[in-house]
Amino acid sequence: MRGRPSIYDNSEALTKAQQVFWKKGYTATSLPDILQAIGIGAGSFYNAFKGGKKELFSKAIQQRREAFAAFKATLKQAAVPVDLIKDFFRSIAAADQHTHMQGCIIVNTVVEMANLDPELEAEAVTILKEVEAMFTATIADAQKKGMIKNQTDPAILGRYLITLWNGINVTRRMYPDNTILAKQIDMQLEILN
Structure with a gap:
């Protein structure tokens, strides 16, 4: 029997978390803010993000890096x-x-x-x-x-x-x-x- 799918690589969850961080900043963003935004419980969150809020934030800002990489590819064309x-x-x-x-x-x-x-x-x-x-x-x-x-x-x-x-x-x-x-x-x- 399969458990819940992991959100570890879920770009939608990262995008939702990114929006919360973007609006409130890292320090002011609480765990309940994050859980509400991405729609999971604390257990699932820590299962997916062993490093907690810091790991999620790091992955969220890496999404911006991907956006810049896409722009760079467009520049080349x-x-x-x-x-x-x-x-x-x-x-x-x-x-x-x-x-x-x-x-x-x-x-x-x-x-x-x-x-x-x-x-x-x-x-x-x-x-x-x-x-x-x-x-x-x-x-x-x-x-x-x-x-x-x-x-x-x-x-x-x-x-x-x-x-x-x-x-x-x-x-x-x-x-x-x-x-x-x-x-x-x-x-x-x-x-x-």
Whole structure:
């Protein structure tokens, strides 16, 4: 007789948990919050996630890493990858107010985990550095092909874009206004002309 199916690899459960963590943060998210979100009992939870809340959180933020990997694959297929990066940033301004107030779970994690949990902070930093490397490689290729006039070191421009990402995810909480954000983002993206 088979027992209940494990949720260990269940991306839907991870997505639901991720939404709770994204809304409340790691520290403020309680076990009852998690259990209610993913619809299981404590016994099943600890059977699936031996490392408890920390393991679940780690897996939830790794889902964001997968989303960035999918974006990277799309970049490789794009005729003008830099335009896709610009559109990625511009799409931030088009989000609804709820999304603005959430910011980015990875950026939020770096800030929240500083001096709280070095392992989780390091996981989030690694994801951001991978995104930075993706930006850097895309910019270097665009410079070689003459698609960007700015010949600043691609590593500096890649770091500039990750700084923009980090900053805009705080700024959008300060100014959850699509018009303000669109103007701010467009001004920042002029560096990629």
